[in-house]
Amino acid sequence: MLNFSFQNTTQIHFGEGQIKVLSDAIPKTSKVLVTYGGGSIKGNGVYDQVAAALSEHTWFEFSGIEPNPKYDILMKAQDLIKEHDIDFLLAVGGGSVIDGTKFIAAAALFEGDDPWDFVAKGAAVTKALPLACVLTLPATGSESNSGSVVTRDGNKLPFMSPFVQPQFAVLDPSVTLSLSDRQISNGVVDAFVHTMEQYLTYSVNGKVQDRFAEGLLQTLIEEGPKALVAETKNDLEVRGNIMWAATMALNGLIGAGVPQDWSTHMIGHELTGAYGIDHARTLSIVLPAVMKVCTEAKREKLLQYADRVWNLTEGDEDSRVSRAIELTEEFFKTMQVPTRLSDVDLGEADIDGLIEKLTQHGMVKLGEHGDITPEVSRKILVTAL
Amino acid sequence: MLNFSFQNTTQIHFGEGQIKVLSDAIPKTSKVLVTYGGGSIKGNGVYDQVAAALSEHTWFEFSGIEPNPKYDILMKAQDLIKEHDIDFLLAVGGGSVIDGTKFIAAAALFEGDDPWDFVAKGAAVTKALPLACVLTLPATGSESNSGSVVTRDGNKLPFMSPFVQPQFAVLDPSVTLSLSDRQISNGVVDAFVHTMEQYLTYSVNGKVQDRFAEGLLQTLIEEGPKALVAETKNDLEVRGNIMWAATMALNGLIGAGVPQDWSTHMIGHELTGAYGIDHARTLSIVLPAVMKVCTEAKREKLLQYADRVWNLTEGDEDSRVSRAIELTEEFFKTMQVPTRLSDVDLGEADIDGLIEKLTQHGMVKLGEHGDITPEVSRKILVTAL
Structure with a gap:
């Protein structure tokens, strides 16, 4: 075996009905941005469950994160984050939504000129907004790792940072029935x-x-x-x-x-x-x-x-x-x-x-x-x- | 599968020579109490490796934690902790040393009358000194869980608390060669x-x-x-x-x-x-x-x-x-x-x-x-x- 250091801090809440834990798992004082994709979560009841769980929170939403999340779309979240002093991101979706949200989290606090630099040029991510997720599509593992893949102009590239590791992930298998x-x-x-x-x-x-x-x-x-x-x-x-x-x-x-x-x-x-x-x-x-x-x-x-x-x-x-x-x-x-x-x-x-x-x-x-x-x-x- | 919540925050540093990570893994400003057992770590070089890694730290030691660690012995560490304002515990040993150190960590900040209450009477552990460990005997898993078993007057009883989960654990297999x-x-x-x-x-x-x-x-x-x-x-x-x-x-x-x-x-x-x-x-x-x-x-x-x-x-x-x-x-x-x-x-x-x-x-x-x-x-x- 090779030497290694391993840590995975993400808390997993697994099982049917677990979306309700959001209510206590995100501090009530947070200003939350819920991020999601094309709107399938509105058809399968997940959006409603999230909204119910966040009924005592202040939250906003950012939708339209598509498969192979695009830099240009993700950057549009930044204005919303500044406008509402967002301090917690909740990704509701599959790997693309979570990956995109990781990019948004790191970009929000990036101190260089262009956040694309930490993807394409290996610029250091030294902080990020805290984030968590409700997984709707089991696939990428992004819900409990520190990696993300984003795309700009046909260039699909990965970045990794412990700062974008989700604090917790809700895994409710019943949510996947509508896939x-x-x-x-x-x-x-x-x-x-x-x-x-x-x-x-x-x-x-x-x-x-x-x-x-x-x-x-x-x-x-x-x-x-x-x-x-x-x-x-x-x-x-x-x-x-x-x-x-x-x-x-x-x-x-x-x-x-x-x-x-x-x-x-x-x-x-x-x-x-x-x-x-x-x-x-x-x-x-x-x-x-x-x-x-x-x-x-x-x-x-x-x-x-x-x-x-x-x-x-x-x-x-x-x-x-x-x-x-x-x-x-x-x-x-x-x-x-x-x-x-x-x-x-x-x-x-x-x-x-x-x-x-x-x-x-x-x-x-x-x-x-x-x-x-x-x-x-x-x-x-x-x-x- | 049953519903569950799972999280394991302990960072594992695995492999030969990893004891040296202590130097950076414990904040230099900490006042460290190194806890160990009967002294076998002095014979097999582990004590020397720990001492070398902590050469820039302020640290003290508490030895004599035996197999099936005893309440009476563990309580003796409390004076040392108060005397030197200890704020970090490093257990160097097997499951008994780590379990005993978890008890010491929780007892140090326990606000009830007798720390035995959180073992025998289920009193809540609401805080504990931070702790980490260098594992010398693979067995109990205590190095990366929140459980501990301690003994008083022939009563061997478990307690669990997320506050005593080790922050990190060093697992160097070569250390086990002297067992x-x-x-x-x-x-x-x-x-x-x-x-x-x-x-x-x-x-x-x-x-x-x-x-x-x-x-x-x-x-x-x-x-x-x-x-x-x-x-x-x-x-x-x-x-x-x-x-x-x-x-x-x-x-x-x-x-x-x-x-x-x-x-x-x-x-x-x-x-x-x-x-x-x-x-x-x-x-x-x-x-x-x-x-x-x-x-x-x-x-x-x-x-x-x-x-x-x-x-x-x-x-x-x-x-x-x-x-x-x-x-x-x-x-x-x-x-x-x-x-x-x-x-x-x-x-x-x-x-x-x-x-x-x-x-x-x-x-x-x-x-x-x-x-x-x-x-x-x-x-x-x-x-x-």
Whole structure:
């Protein structure tokens, strides 16, 4: 195991009916800005539950934070924050709303010229407004981590700061019942790939981390498909297991003390930035190709994955590895997401532009060994054709 | 899954050489009281490392906190705290030192007459001195939870408060190399039983919690025995996996949202209180008997445990359950701990006194269903003869 420091201070309030805890969890003296997306929370009752819980608070709202939250839209919240002396942000939504709200929180107290600097130029975030969230779409893990991804002019880039770690997160699985199949499958696939990116590298004998990662993968494989078929899709236990697995997949725990490989995400971000493809659908296209191109580097872990997650113990090593990759693709297909660039109408001609963007964004030494150069990324995209 | 609120704010600094982080992790303006046990930290270099890291701090020391820390000894720290205006406690030791230091921290700011009241009478702990720890013996999980167990006049009782949750914990596996075989086996068994007590109840379909618990059990079964045999006992990876598993076993995570059964610990505490038997050695005696007496209530989980932890898939249900219990006992024997009361020279004549104490301490409705009455506890002790 590698040395690590790990802390996750976010308090989780999990279960049906938990939105009501907002009433006590946010100080009554706060001036709260509730942030949300396109308004689906008004259709499914979540907005009303939040409003009821905040009936004794002073609060305002900022809506319109879309998937892949955009700098220009997020910056519009700043006037509202100044005008009303907002001192607490409550994000109500999925990963995009939470990520966008993290940007708003840090931008509000940023002392440089342009808040984009802490995304694109690595300027330090030294403070941020306190924030919390009500999660409506299990997927990104943003509800209990310090990361955020925002987009400006087609550039989709991450930033991290402990100052934007949510103080608490409300996870009510019943809230996810109104999600579309597409939102649910995207969420399950996102969480699955997060787990893989902290697991499928090389072994450092981190037995607890490996077992936990495998447990999350197994849970998502078992429960994900149930959320898409009529008989089980409204089962709150299924929704609860998916929700908790997605949070655990990216709260820092399974990645503490082990190598990580975020190449799938970084290559995927370029697909979203350039073509607007749903985030998770870029991951389901890129991950199988990463597994194929990097088979040798990831061999030991691929065999362990084949054995423990897919129960593949027969046949020679190569066939077990191939079969595990196939089963991963089959799982993605069951989750109704694409696994090839051609599935989203992209072809060889699009690869140059993607590699150019990747290089421009400094993503030139990806992978657990830093050896996924733009040439290797090209090979990955070609493999994904 | 049951509704839950979960938060664990303790920062973990894990790995060889991490004691040096104390230098920055404790404010330089603090007046620190370093607490420790019988002095083993002076023999293994830990004391020197702590002293070096605190070279720019003002600090004092309080030693002599023994296993099953005693009220009378712990209260002696109070004069030192007042005399030197101590405002930060650093526990350097195993679970007993950390538990004792939690009591000291709460007692220092307790406003009632006698701090024993928050242990024995449930008086509220409303504040405590901040504390952190350097863990030297992986076992209790006390390094990152809010619980503590202290003893007065043969009464061994727990208390819990978020105010005594350590701010941070240093986990350096190399520190454990100087432990005796007995200390290591006690630690592994303690962590194993903690996990079982949050796992072996009835199913609420908490898939993540179950997989995580099973992963910890598997890790302890794989790594525990290696720490006792010459070829592998000094392997830092083995030590690291045991250390991290023990912390994860009782930091609140695997128990969030699932029923729990702490009957083994509560009955075990009476064995320690009355006869001074090592804590873990009471657990290895009581747990197999709990598994046998409560087989029907725990049937579904026992079968899952048999399958996933011990790979038992052949034979009828009863034989799989029996075999899983046998294998648990065999694991304890491999870890060189007793599994019967007779192994520690206790017999039927001792049971009345134990049941009397248990009743006196209010432990009359134990177990996940609250149906382990003193009569059932008696049956458990008889089964453990």
